Amino acid sequence: MDEVLLIFGMFLVTFSVRYVLFAAAGKVHFPGWLNIGLGFVPPAVLTAIAVPAVLMPRGELWLQPDNPWLVAGLFAAIISVWRRDLLTTIVSGMAFFMLLRFGLGF
Amino acid sequence: MSDSDPHLHELNCQNIWAGFKQLVPISFFVVIFGLAFGLAATQAGLDNSSIIVMSTLVFAGASQFAALELWSVEVAIIPLAVTVFAINARHLLMGATLYPWLRQLPPTKRYTVMLVVSDANWAMSMQAFTRGEPAMGLLFGGGLALWSFWILGTWLGLYFGNAIQDPVSLGLDMVMGCFLLAMVVGGxxxxxxxxxxxxxxxxxxxxxxxxxxxxxxxxxxxxxxxxxxxxxxxxx
Structure with missing residues (x-):
């Protein structure tokens, strides 16, 4: 099987998923309830990616204070509420995470 | 919020460059994952040009890593397609959330913008759009930053991949975790x-x-x- 052909197939899948709605784009207006529901999709997507990543960093539920992903995640959330700055949150969250993992050997 | 205000959809060199710069810090971490992907893909037996083509066209980190696990002499096409689709199915909803904002763009621009939509630039520009701020430059310029750094990282991984350990076992995936959590509680x-x-x-x-x-x-x-x-x- 030709590698390039397979890769092009992957591209078709990822791009059509991104684009399928726009393909038929006339001047369709979504009904109000749909627009409202879609407004909640961004936080829901982000939560659905982040929470399993932090609670199950190794594929199994790890709800203990020695889970550095969980502890650093909570720390990052607090920093984010306090400082309200994306970069500050990422840098301090990562620094804290690395301290837990490699400094304190969690 | 109004999706008919034309200045919200404006796309020019200035706001694209501003968006690009806004995503550069996060893109540095994207380089590290690109590097890991480049290395893993070499080890999976793909040749260099295919690897670069994949990162350029597919531009979906998790799908690409998953594809490597299915890569063998005889690639099973259906499982590959299903996996790639499942991992990227969220883009259907992401496209729907962007629809009101991109609807007014001419088709070529729309296609081009959608090519570089990824979690980070989507989340940041949706947050701005909902506040009524113009974010088309953030969406497209930011996407260009993520995309180019992903390709750069992949290319570096072909040659220098052995220089770093597996970034996931190092816990560098927590960068994305911190980003996502900051976006969630920042909204x-x-x-x-x-x-x-x-x-x-x-x-x-x-x-x-x-x-x-x-x-x-x-x-x-x-x-x-x-x-x-x-x-x-x-x-x-």
Missing amino acids: QKDFRMFIIWIVAAVSSLLAYWYLPPNSHVIVGALAGGILGAIWLEKKR
């Missing part, structure tokens, strides 16, 4: 949103355990979105 905060976080979190965990692999993101997103729509309908 709107009220009782309804709090319940939606919980519903999205719990349903994604349940999907992770009980539904087919890679379905947890789309399940959590749908659950949160549906609850949000119903909740407001009742209150009206």
